[in-house]
Amino acid sequence: MTTQEYLKAERAQEWRLDIRKKIKNKDRMAFTRVEMPEVDPVVRSRNYEEVNLGLTADLAVAEAQRCLDCVDPTCITGCPVEINIPKFVKNIERGEFLEAARVLKETSALPAVCGRVCPQERQCESQCFYTVKLNKQAVAIGYLERFAADYEQQSGEMSVPDIAPSNGIKIAVVGSGPAGLAFAGDMVKFGYDVTVFEALHELGGVLRYGIPEFRLPNDVVDIEIDVLKKMGVKFITNIIVGKTISQEDLKEQGFKAIFIGSGAGLPNFMNIPGENLNGVMSCNEYLTRVNLMQASDPDSDTPVLMGKKVAVIGGGNTAMDAVRTARRLGAEKAMIVYRRSEEEMPARVEEVKHAKEEGIEFLNLHNPLQYEGNERGQVTRMELQRMELGEPDASGRRRPVAIEGDTRWIEVDEVIVSVGVSPNPLIPASFSGLEITKWGTIVVDDTMKSHENTIYAGGDIVRGGATVILAMGDGRKAAKSMHEKLLRAAD
Amino acid sequence: MNKIVSKENLSDRVVKFEIEAPLIAKSRRAGHFIMLRVGDKGERVPYTIADSDSAKGTITLVIQRVGKSSEKVCQLEAGDYVTDLVGPLGNATHVDKIGTVLCAGGGVGIAPMLPIIEAMKKAGNRVITVIGGRSRDYIILEDEVSKYSDEVIIMTDDGSYGQQGLITLGIEDVIKREKVDLCVTIGPAIMMKFVAQLTKKYDVKTMASLNTIMVDGTGMCGACRVSVGGKTKFVCVDGPEFDAHQVDFDEMLMRLKAYN
Ligand SMILES: Cc1cc2nc3c(=O)[nH]c(=O)nc-3n(C[C@H](O)[C@H](O)[C@H](O)COP(=O)(O)OP(=O)(O)OC[C@H]3O[C@@H](n4cnc5c(N)ncnc54)[C@H](O)[C@@H]3O)c2cc1C
Ligand SMILES: Cc1cc2nc3c(=O)[nH]c(=O)nc-3n(C[C@H](O)[C@H](O)[C@H](O)COP(=O)(O)OP(=O)(O)OC[C@H]3O[C@@H](n4cnc5c(N)ncnc54)[C@H](O)[C@@H]3O)c2cc1C
Ligand code: SF4
Ligand code: SF4
Ligand code: FES
Numbered sequence: 001m002t003t004q005e006y007l008k009a010e011r012a013q014e015w016r017l018d019i020r021k022k023i024k025n026k027d028r029m030a031f032t033r034v035e036m037p038e039v040d041p042v043v044r045s046r047n048y049e050e051v052n053l054g055l056t057a058d059l060a061v062a063e064a065q066r067c068l069d070c071v072d073p074t075c076i077t078g079c080p081v082e083i084n085i086p087k088f089v090k091n092i093e094r095g096e097f098l099e100a101a102r103v104l105k106e107t108s109a110l111p112a113v114c115g116r117v118c119p120q121e122r123q124c125e126s127q128c129f130y131t132v133k134l135n136k137q138a139v140a141i142g143y144l145e146r147f148a149a150d151y152e153q154q155s156g157e158m159s160v161p162d163i164a165p166s167n168g169i170k171i172a173v174v175g176s177g178p179a180g181l182a183f184a185g186d187m188v189k190f191g192y193d194v195t196v197f198e199a200l201h202e203l204g205g206v207l208r209y210g211i212p213e214f215r216l217p218n219d220v221v222d223i224e225i226d227v228l229k230k231m232g233v234k235f236i237t238n239i240i241v242g243k244t245i246s247q248e249d250l251k252e253q254g255f256k257a258i259f260i261g262s263g264a265g266l267p268n269f270m271n272i273p274g275e276n277l278n279g280v281m282s283c284n285e286y287l288t289r290v291n292l293m294q295a296s297d298p299d300s301d302t303p304v305l306m307g308k309k310v311a312v313i314g315g316g317n318t319a320m321d322a323v324r325t326a327r328r329l330g331a332e333k334a335m336i337v338y339r340r341s342e343e344e345m346p347a348r349v350e351e352v353k354h355a356k357e358e359g360i361e362f363l364n365l366h367n368p369l370q371y372e373g374n375e376r377g378q379v380t381r382m383e384l385q386r387m388e389l390g391e392p393d394a395s396g397r398r399r400p401v402a403i404e405g406d407t408r409w410i411e412v413d414e415v416i417v418s419v420g421v422s423p424n425p426l427i428p429a430s431f432s433g434l435e436i437t438k439w440g441t442i443v444v445d446d447t448m449k450s451h452e453n454t455i456y457a458g459g460d461i462v463r464g465g466a467t468v469i470l471a472m473g474d475g476r477k478a479a480k481s482m483h484e485k486l487l488r489a490a491d
Numbered sequence: 492m493n494k495i496v497s498k499e500n501l502s503d504r505v506v507k508f509e510i511e512a513p514l515i516a517k518s519r520r521a522g523h524f525i526m527l528r529v530g531d532k533g534e535r536v537p538y539t540i541a542d543s544d545s546a547k548g549t550i551t552l553v554i555q556r557v558g559k560s561s562e563k564v565c566q567l568e569a570g571d572y573v574t575d576l577v578g579p580l581g582n583a584t585h586v587d588k589i590g591t592v593l594c595a596g597g598g599v600g601i602a603p604m605l606p607i608i609e610a611m612k613k614a615g616n617r618v619i620t621v622i623g624g625r626s627r628d629y630i631i632l633e634d635e636v637s638k639y640s641d642e643v644i645i646m647t648d649d650g651s652y653g654q655q656g657l658i659t660l661g662i663e664d665v666i667k668r669e670k671v672d673l674c675v676t677i678g679p680a681i682m683m684k685f686v687a688q689l690t691k692k693y694d695v696k697t698m699a700s701l702n703t704i705m706v707d708g709t710g711m712c713g714a715c716r717v718s719v720g721g722k723t724k725f726v727c728v729d730g731p732e733f734d735a736h737q738v739d740f741d742e743m744l745m746r747l748k749a750y751n
Pocket of ligand 2: 540703
């Protein structure tokens with residue numbers, strides 16, 4: 001059966017027909033999109049609580065009613081892992097919330113995470129019939145996904161998927177970010193003996209050390225990891241593959257194949273004067289101190305600078321997370337300095353909206369030229385170059401060009417540089433047989449297999465900085481193709 | 492969780508630990524370090540692996556009490572556990588038969604120097620070690636150092652042991668006396684700065700092992716960055732050893748004060 005045929009067959013099921021008949025399409029289209037209940041901006045910019053409270057069951061059902069259960073559900077084409085969106089949404093409409101969660105899990109390993117952090121407005125929701133044909137607000141697919149996944153998490157009835165009988169084949173996973181977790185989950189289902197090695201002392205990769213609690217609470221990640229543990233995945237923290245144990249060690253210990261999901265953890269700097277002053281740091285350093293090391297907790301031994309006038313350089317999700325964190329740590333002025341305009345910002349639209357509500361200032365079309373400090377080497381001010389938009393570049397975004405002579409100084413006491421990350425070089429440097437691009441990413445074929453037959457890779461180490469859902473999709477794809485390959489080899 | 496197998500006080504301020512870490516004991520080489528963490532609220536701090544025993548599966552750390560985190564480690568006893576320990580990190584020392592190697596270790600820098608002294612000696616070099624400290628109490632591991640050194644010169648600021656004077660005085664005597672092919676220095680940043688100034692004057696190639704502030708120790712945060720030859724480097728992954736004549740020690744000294 002092709003995917004199309006499968007979707008059609010699913011759509012033809014009786015309960016779907018019934019649900020479709022219950023409300024006229026004209027009426028469905030007249031409903032307005034739900035608003036996500038949020039914590040008040042003034043309150044939340046002083047604490048670490050999750051900003052989005054989540055939909056109530058009533059709101060979720062109301063939103064699900066908007067979905068037309070299209071003959072050609074274009075929304076699915078916008079989702080990198082092709083979640084059967086109408087099927088899960090219609091399950092919400094008929095009140096089968098656990099069933100909705102189950103549908104999500106057919107394709108997504110971490111729905112509670114993706115519902116929160118996917119750039120939906122650029123993925124599924126951008127291809128929704130409402131967006132494409134009606135010029136109306138899309139069905140809130142992300143909110144609904146989060147609702148169903150949270151409902152399952154809170155129900156205490158987390159389904160632990162069926163697991164094939166153990167085949168005793170040992171598989172190693174490098175890194176516990178979304179790519180590694182998704183891969184591990186599928187392989188353990190297929191019956192493999194899976195061990196995940198993580199360099200840090202906590203699991204989850206960027207989900208733990210990068211994305212703050214006000215956007216993705218740690219509990220949500222913990223619950224998913226617990227399910228994997230229950231399914232039999234072994235996790236070992238504080239092991240750096242390539243340092244603590246080598247490629248050969250893994251072989252000796254009987255691991256038959258390896259999946260590398262080591263991420264893009266290397267922070268980029270701009271190499272401008274004054275960047276090594278105290279108070280200027282990478283976004284990774286800032287967020288790691290706060291999220292992984294809990295530096296804002298007075299009992300924590302790890303310090304973090306709590307600036308009053310904080311500038312964050314960049315316009316991505318990472319930058320928004322940092323600037324909103326700075327606000328929560330007491331910054332009176334918390335600014336985004338971005339060299340293009342808001343339209344080009346790579347951050348999720350919701351994050352920009354939340355940032356604005358929380359009083360974040362946006363210095364768009366500005367680029368830092370240099371920093372200056374006081375006699376103790378602490379940053380005190382920065383020089384900014386005004387920019388304007390020129391011709392589109394290779395990425396299709398209009399290129400920022402400096403407006404000659406238009407510069408100014410502003411006072412800062414903390415600067416967080418968030419201008420992108422590069423692939424973690426540890427594995428490429430210590431493994432043999434891999435093919436590495438000049439950007440430091442690992443080359444894989446369309447089955448996620450690297451140049452070396454027993455090594456697969458996915459997520460940011462292959463893509464050089466992408467999204468949670470893409471990393472997760474890579475992990476699942478790698479699991480599928482590795483499984484098929486190992487089966488063939490066993491025949 | 493890694494178990495502390497033994498603890499020995501080398502002086503009032505310096506403690507030697509043997510800690511279970513079989514994988515690290517097996518794969519580590521001279522110059523490597525680890526990051527450890529004590530307690531759930533503890534910070535990740537780096538310490539050099541001073542020695543290891545792959546048969547016993549242990550590594551040796553020599554830790555000086557200087558502040559909150561080092562104090563926390565030093566309060567642990569044999570039988571206690573370190574919450575997290577990860578490594579080996581950094582690049583191993585480049586060991587070659589070069590000729591005469593002068594190892595200059597100050598204070599607690601003597602401990603991380605130990606594996607380098609041993610490796611240099613075993614590679615067939617003539618090894619002259621100059622160790623320095625404020626007073627007799629600061630001179631640690633003298634026996635261990637002597638075992639692999641052709642000559643050991645001890646300097647104390649107050650003259651309570653060995654010769655009186657700064658470590659640079661001892662180094663200069665050797666350089667004036669004989670041809671030195673390589674100097675390796677580990678110690679407080681300010682000491683390494685003056686060692687580098689001195690050896691530069693005599694045109695003796697010098698490697699310094701830098702002890703910057705770190706968070707992850709794996710290249711992820713950039714807290715450890717230093718300027719070397721005008722370029723920004725990450726000590727944890729590009730180092731910890733660098734050409735001392737290229738290191739901007741003033742910037743490093745400034746960055747070390749970020750949280751004081
Ligand atoms: C602050 C921030 C906010 C973001 N916001 C969003 C968002 O809103 N939406 C979105 O879709 N994406 C977002 N992203 C991007 C997204 O998080 C990443 O694309 C995704 O996490 C990549 O997953 P991964 O599994 O490839 O790697 P990672 O999540 O980076 O995980 C890699 C893991 O491997 C470990 N590791 C590395 N080397 C080794 C080794 N040698 N041995 C053992 N372990 C190793 C690392 O410690 C890490 O835990 C954000 C990223 C950041 C930094
Ligand atoms: C590669 C390397 C190897 C080292 N080897 C040894 C060794 O073998 N023996 C030894 O005694 N010391 C060693 N050090 C130094 C040791 O890590 C520091 O002395 C110790 O971390 C200081 O912490 P503290 O809280 O006790 O001191 P304090 O001086 O009170 O530190 C104050 C604050 O500064 C920050 N800080 C200072 N230094 C560091 C650091 N290096 N990493 C993280 N944060 C820091 C911390 O946030 C700390 O809370 C090494 C350092 C490096 C980088
Ligand atoms: S995983 Fe992301 S893109 Fe796919 S349906 Fe869910 S929110 Fe949309
Ligand atoms: S395109 Fe929109 S309306 Fe149509 S099925 Fe998908 S979510 Fe529902
Ligand atoms: S300690 Fe984080 S990059 Fe070196």
